[in-house]
Amino acid sequence: xxxxxxxxxxxxxxxxxxxxxxxxxxxxxxxxxxxxxxxxxxxxxxxxxxxxxxxxxxxxxxxxxxxxxxxxxxxxxxxxxxxxxxxxxxxxxxxxxxxxxxxxxxxxxxxxxxxxxxxxxxxxxxxxxxxxxxxxxxxxxxxxxxxxxxxxxxxxxxxxxxxxxxxxxxxxxxxxxxxxxxxxxxxxxxxxxxxxxxxxxxxxxxxxxxxxxxxxxxxxxxxxxxxxx
Amino acid sequence: xxxxxxxxxxxxxxxxxxxxxxxxxxxxxxxxxxxxxxxxxxxxxxxxxxxxxxxxxxxxxxxxxxxxxxxxxxxxxxxxxxxxxxxxxxxxxxxxxxxxxxxxxxxxxxxxxxxxxxxxxxxxxxxxxxxxxxxxxxxxxxxxxxxxxxxxxxxxxxxxxxxxxxxxxxxxxxxxxxxxxxxxxxxxxxxxxxxxxxxxxxxxxxxxxxxxxxxxxxxxxxxxxxxxxxxxxxxxxxxxxxxxxxxxxxxxxxxxxxxxxxxxxxxxxxxxxxxxxxxxxxxxxxxxxxxxxxxxxxxxxx
Numbered sequence: 093x094x095x096x097x098x099x100x101x102x103x104x105x106x107x108x109x110x111x112x113x114x115x116x117x118x119x120x121x122x123x124x125x126x127x128x129x130x131x132x133x134x135x136x137x138x139x140x141x142x143x144x145x146x147x148x149x150x151x152x153x154x155x156x157x158x159x160x161x162x163x164x165x166x167x168x169x170x171x172x173x174x175x176x177x178x179x180x181x182x183x184x185x186x187x188x189x190x191x192x193x194x195x196x197x198x199x200x201x202x203x204x205x206x207x208x209x210x211x212x213x214x215x216x217x218x219x220x221x222x223x224x225x226x227x228x229x230x231x232x233x234x235x236x237x238x239x240x241x242x243x244x245x246x247x248x249x250x251x252x253x254x255x256x257x258x259x260x261x262x263x264x265x266x267x268x269x270x271x272x273x274x275x276x277x278x279x280x281x282x283x284x285x286x287x288x289x290x291x292x293x294x295x296x297x298x299x300x301x302x303x304x305x306x307x308x309x310x311x312x313x314x315x316x317x318x319x320x321x
Numbered sequence: 322x323x324x325x326x327x328x329x330x331x332x333x334x335x336x337x338x339x340x341x342x343x344x345x346x347x348x349x350x351x352x353x354x355x356x357x358x359x360x361x362x363x364x365x366x367x368x369x370x371x372x373x374x375x376x377x378x379x380x381x382x383x384x385x386x387x388x389x390x391x392x393x394x395x396x397x398x399x400x401x402x403x404x405x406x407x408x409x410x411x412x413x414x415x416x417x418x419x420x421x422x423x424x425x426x427x428x429x430x431x432x433x434x435x436x437x438x439x440x441x442x443x444x445x446x447x448x449x450x451x452x453x454x455x456x457x458x459x460x461x462x463x464x465x466x467x468x469x470x471x472x473x474x475x476x477x478x479x480x481x482x483x484x485x486x487x488x489x490x491x492x493x494x495x496x497x498x499x500x501x502x503x504x505x506x507x508x509x510x511x512x513x514x515x516x517x518x519x520x521x522x523x524x525x526x527x528x529x530x531x532x533x534x535x536x537x538x539x540x541x542x543x544x545x546x547x548x549x550x551x552x553x554x555x556x557x558x559x560x561x562x563x564x565x566x567x568x569x570x571x572x573x574x575x576x577x578x579x580x581x582x583x584x585x586x587x588x589x590x591x592x593x594x595x596x597x598x599x600x601x602x603x604x605x606x607x608x609x610x611x612x613x614x615x616x617x618x619x620x621x622x623x
Contacts, residue, residue, distance in 0.1 A: 131596030150596045150610065169610060171595060172580065190612055191577060209612060210577050228577070229615070 096121035101128035105135055112162075117141040131171065136164050139181065156183035159200060172209075175202040178219055191228070194221045197238065203292040210247065213240045216257050222292040232259050232304075233269065241288045243296055251304050259304040260285050262296060271310040275303045323488070323501040324350025324453075324474035325581065327562045327569050327592035329621050335588055336364070340465030342602065346591065347453045347462065347472050349598030353501075354474025357487035358456035359448025361497040361564050363623075364467035366442040372421040372494070374428075374437060375446040379411040379484050381434035389413045392432065400427060412438075412460060414445055421494065436485055441495030443566045448473075448487040468623040471564040473499035479507075480525040490528050492535035495566040500527040501579040501594055502558035510554065530555055534563065548572055548618050562592060570620045577615035584608040590621045 098108040108126065116124070117140065126147045129135055133152040136145040139162030147155065147164065152171040156164035160179040169187035178197040185193075188206035195211065197219025204212075204221070210228035213221045216235035226244030233249070235257030245263035252269020259272075260281065268274070277299065285298035309317075326346040330336055339362065347358060367373055378387035389408035393415060397404040404417045404424075417424050421440045428435055439446035445467075447460045453474045457463065473488035480486045489497035504510075507529035511521060519532055533554060537547035544563075548570065551561075560579040563570045571592055573581060584591045584599045586608045593599050596610070613619050 128600075130600030131598075150600070152595060152597055169582075169596070169612075187610075188612060190580065190582075207612075210615065229575070 094121065095123045095125055097125040097127060099127045100130060100132055100135075105132050109134065109137060112136060112139055112143060112145065116143040129168070133171070136162070139164070142181075150187070159183055169206070170204075174204075175200070175219075178202065188225070193223075194219060197221070201288075201291060207244065213238070213257070213259075216240070220288055222288050222294065224292070224294055226263065229266070230269070232257060235259075239284060239288065241285055241292075241301070243289075243294060251306070253310055254304075254306040256306065258284075260301040261304060262301050265302070265304070268304065271307045272304055273307045275305050277301065277303050322353045322476045322478075323499075324353035324594045324598070325499050325501050325560060325562050325592065326350060326472040326474075326594075326598055327470065327564070327571070327590075329469035329569050329590045329623060330588065331590070332588055336468055337466050339467050339470060340461075341463045342589070343465075343470055343472060344457050344463045345601045346593055346598040347457055347474060349600075350474040350594060351453050353594055354476045355452050356477055356482045357448065357450045357475040357484070358453040358473065359446070359475075359487045359489050359499075360457075360460075360462060360465075360470060360472040361439065361444055361446045361489045361491070362465045362467040362470040363443045363495070363564055363566060364445070366566065367416055368418070371416055371418050372424070372440060372442065373445065374415045374417075374421060374424060375439040375444070376413045376415055376428075377411055377436040377438050377449075377484060378413070378434075379449060380436050381432075385410040387411065387435075392435075395431070396424070396427060400424070409460065411449075412447060439491040439497065440493075441566065443467075444491070444495045444497065444564070446489060446491060446497065448489065449484045450482055450487065468567075469564060469569050469621075471497055471499055471562050471569065479503050479527075480523060483523075486523050486525045488527060489564070490525070490531035492532045493539055496531075496535045496538065496563070498527065498531040498534065498561055498563045500530060501560045501581075502574070504530060504555060504557035504559065506554075506556040526557070530559070530561060544568065544570055544620060545618055552616060560594070568620055568622045570618065571613055572618055573613060573615045575616050581613050582610065583613055583619070584610045 123144045129149045131152040137157040142161045144163045147166045150168035154173045157176040162181045170185045170189045175183035178200040180199045184203040189204045189208045191209040193212045194202040196215040202221045205224040207225035208227045212227040212231040216238040218237040222241045229247035232251045236255040240259045242261045246265045249269035251272030282298045393406040488499040491497045504526040507526035510529040
């Protein structure tokens, strides 16, 4: 078992992904190195076994999307939809991530060392996201389950129409979305933040974070609210 | 979907290689925009009293067989002015020593099918239908020299696939704009501008943004003030990249649905919709790569 390299300047992404889907589950290689990613789309999508993929450069759209059991490390930035719809495993972006990072992830852990763009964690369904930098506007929109730890700032409308996902923010929140509110940190929150930070390799005091969760006022339609929430 | 590219070189030596550096950027955006492509390149300005006009004959019956030299001779004789033309196929750059409006009026009367692509002292403009590689090849984009450029690959959504609806759009002198996205109020903008005597050439939504911003600049706004008014007036999705005689400017709408990424080194600033158009650039491994934020103005001067 040794490392296997795919040079995307010579080999198409489809060949890499075919290997990851059909050969990697047989345990042929310990670690897959992807060189010259050069912003290609769909790198290492749909992993379904505990393989490790290291992307040595900038990835395009949907890198590590639909990941199950795998570990994808991007030594560069990631385009739109990194780790989208992840089921389990880890996707780690060493640089910044564009819009829609971790959208609708059901499980697993998405780590972004730098900033994330808009709509990070939109419709999160149970996955965990740790962002070392800041997140853009409309992050965690309609997030149903899972946790987000944001070490920097959050943009406008954080957690708009939030369900049961919980967000922890260290920096400033430009504005909260409808039905999102700041709540006191519990001991369980502090333990959860500490654990997620430790997994992400980030050093912050968990007590410095604010907890954002749903007011649950949008759960039931209220005729008296006159559409104002 | 559409693709945007921009390049501004900081070192005079690189001006010779501007086109050569850009062609892979444009071709890298083929998947985002396979139906048309265009490019505005800004170089050394012509003389104080001269103007350059980029012209396109592809909408006329003669097409690439159009006799540019005869046209230039006739124009020179009738208007009593020196006129020189650098032509290749259906494209030509006409340089004259009188004001552009007189030339344009004469052209509209004598050659009503001739399409005016751009006017100014330092802008040359090319656009046509075809894949980015075909268009780049047709006009020899790799040979172009200059300080900065704005390019576009189009996947039409809001108006037909024709050369005049390809980007960049221009208005006034030495100003162009390319757009990835779609505007929801182009007709509202148009109804504001037309009563002021501003004439539209197509039904394309991007033309409304281009003419709005150029109108603000002509009214005396700085580029920053014009863009600020753009944020207030233009509704829809957009990443806009604009070129002026001495700058590139980039803005994204508040929802930032349309992508953009910037790579900057000591030698150049390169802008593209996606990183895959920047990956081939020299020293890209050491470039400062970042995603421009929504509702921010980015202006790079030559």
